[in-house]
Amino acid sequence: MKETKTLPLFSTYELDSRFYDELLKDNNEVREVYKTLYNLFGSYSVSEFDRLNKQAKDSFFNLGITFQVYGDKEVKEKIFPFDLFPRIINNKEWTTIEKGVLQRSKALNLFLWDVYHDQKIIKQGIVPEDLIKSSANFLPEMIGLDPPGGIYNHISGTDLIKHSDGKYYVLEDNIRCPSGVSYVIGNRNAVKHALFGVFNQYNAHTVVDYGSKLLDTMESVKPNGVDAPVCVIITPGVYNSAYYEHSFLAKQMGVVLVEGRDLFVENGFVYMRTIYGPEKVDVIYRRVDDLFIDPLVFKKDSMLGVPGLFSVYQKGNVTLVNAPGTGVADDKAVYTYMPEIIKYYLDEEPILNNVHTYHCSRKDELKYVIENIDKLVVKPVDESGGYGISIGSKLTKEEIETVKKTILAAPRKYIAQPIMSLSTHPTYIDENESFESRHVDLRTFTLLGKDTDFVLKGGLSRVALKKGNLIVNSSQGGGSKDTWVLKK
Template sequence: MRQDVASINRSVFNAYVSEPGLLDEVFNENNLVKDHYRKVFTQFSRYSTDDLNKINEYAKLSFFNQGVTFAVYSENLKGIERIFPFDFFPRIIPNKEWEKLEKGLLQRTLAINLFLEDIYHDKKILKDGVVPAELIFSSNFYNREMININPAGGVYAHVSGTDLIKHSDGEYYVLEDNIRCPSGVSYVLSNREAMKRTLSNLFLSHQVLPVQDYPEQLLAIIQSVAPDGIDNPNCVVLSPGMYNSAYYEHSFLAQSMGIPLVEGRDLFVDRNFVYMKTIYGPERVDVIYRRVDDDFIDPLSFRADSVLGVPGIMGAYREGNVSLLNAPGTGAADDKAVYTYIPAIIKYYLGEDPILNNVHTYHCESDGDFRYVLEHMQNLVIKPVDESGGYGVFIGSKASKEELAQYKRIITANRRKYIAQPIMSLSVHPTYIEENGCFEHRHIDLRTYCLMGKKKQFVLKGGLTRVALTKGSLIVNSSQGGGSKDTWVLE
């Protein structure tokens, strides 16, 4: 028995079993529905499996026709298009909880920006020994081209996508800071749209904070960091092109901000100014929100074989004739090894205690930690520091003896590359499972979006709740079978 209301049909929640030791977002330890979920739960309980299947199909079709898809890399040049699975049971965050998160995110992003400015200028924090210098200089993402460059407004990380989880102790923890080219925000907006189309009546009984203002906020941030002396900056979104897995998002953001979507081949550099090739000839470009990775952005400075970038763009950037969001070289601060020093970094620059928790991290580079990791592998998650998308992640509790031995060899061979963390238990949330026609619990996390410009900052209310759709799985990435939910912050 899950609810004290006798009249409701509980069949779609019948199979719902809570597992001891896991934190459920909707049910408390006595299996009662938490207050902020009561209305939504009551409504879903009234639906039959047929109703839910209909809702599910309707939502899917809406995504498909809109072309809200991502490409999975495959042998076929075209790439396979998939819709990002959407779960219509919304994740709800009470306002009190959110306020703290928002403050914490702004604090973190501010500190990271100060840190980036420091490591590309005076390197005080390294000289003071708060962060080991060799950790920064050995990072693949520390970009020597950026030394002594002054980005407009002193901002490096304009768009950050910090990933949070809720642990079994009920606290949020930062899992990683994504400050290179974080993606997924278009799904936040299209999830909300799909939710409003399919279950509009749910919104009547809740005061949900809007997410639709993200594009206009992003545009204001982009314009705020235009080169000095430019009144009406010409801003563009730079995409690797339509075979990129996030192309839908690039075109969506460009369209909703009303600025052009360009590819590297549309741009060229002349005398340190960037131009785009229009039907009436060259037109100057002032600000570029680029969704192309550092390595590919300028074949003259970085990877010579890149066809996605713009030759000479770093020269124009160095001269201050064009602004790039995010700045090149921000990766030096979201490296998973630097992650562990973020609390110290916040303390160093802001003199404040960190508002958001960090997960304790062991560096395989340090001898003491390395020994601990080898001895406790089955209780740890081990990750390469420079990969994203959930690739190369080793989860100790799920590994066989052979895998354990094999991974031991891998990390011993390249200790700098690996960090380990205690296995955090991601909270679970009821999720509609199509094959079984009912709700079951699945692990979730939360990607947040924080914007920082010249004297402007913004946190998207909510973010992207990602769901690991495979039973028991902790990996929520879309490329590995993850889905997502609409995320509500209540007023």
């Protein structure tokens, strides 16, 4: 078969047969769905593309699309790294992804209801009781509490990878405060501005409807007796790493962005301070962690929450999105039981596979992990943002010994997975002035409301910008690219 003609911007692009390359087949031929894009990008000179690339990055800067990185000595605000070459997912693949992530979100919601009520899955020995009770994110205060509409995880972020076998696998579920959707929309706007003509040729689904769908979801779980709910987003403030997203979503939905000091509790209800006087608040999309939402119940010294908020929630007079205590279900140790959880609550086989996972609290699996760290990725069960991850193949002998000691000191806190072959995708590398293959994953966003659900037809394709790196999180130096889900 005829080889693909190498174009100037792809002069250093190399196919690595160990990984699934989303642009090229094994014979170096461009996949059909990418041919129009490949030819368009290949027609640019380096100087022309640099100009387009700079325009896209300038638009991010002008819009304030940033994130915070917390270092040992200082907090830095950075423009979110963005790559102009979009990722394309065909309709057939997306249908499987969408059904799979929705299945997981529904199963996790039923699991949360059970964990905080009858605990049947524990009593029947499917999920161990000590796994739940020892989770740092299990909130005893939620036991017996019925969230409005019966929904705990209104917003779920499911992280997927495409393995060398060409299949998608779930890396983890995020149902506390999953972030990144603002970058999905920012990426789309930047690409449409720079590549308007070619975007229209591809007939991709929109992603800019997320704000309206999120507002619909929030309004669907309004407290009983409320006709026209007042919805707000509560943020920890401007120094939070995801503050841009908080303000962006508030604008998208047309709701007020508040901090804890803007709200108060009186006579069993929550009110917002306004220039016109107090206004009752019915639904709060919280981007404040569980233990900081109410200093009367959780962390006594929290300045981020609202005194008395949890008592109002217990009375059913306000809805919190996502519900407190959801983190017990996105614990990476609970992830190991997802196939059983799906089967138990939905009587279905998982549509999307888990990555095989070893939980270090199990003695036989702990032994295997300790003896094979050089072949595994070790992760803390309750961290996010790529923090605390150890990739065995990248460690020195001394570092491996340190990881062993850390695991043995607290086995419950760690899981391990095989080093998966994340797919590769063209990514423009400024210093080399050409496209190179970099590893990518995909975060999808699912909304659950009362009698309603929605999966955003697109997602955050995150890119490990360092060559050979498998950690894609922005906090670890990763970037992102637009994701086009085709309508047909």
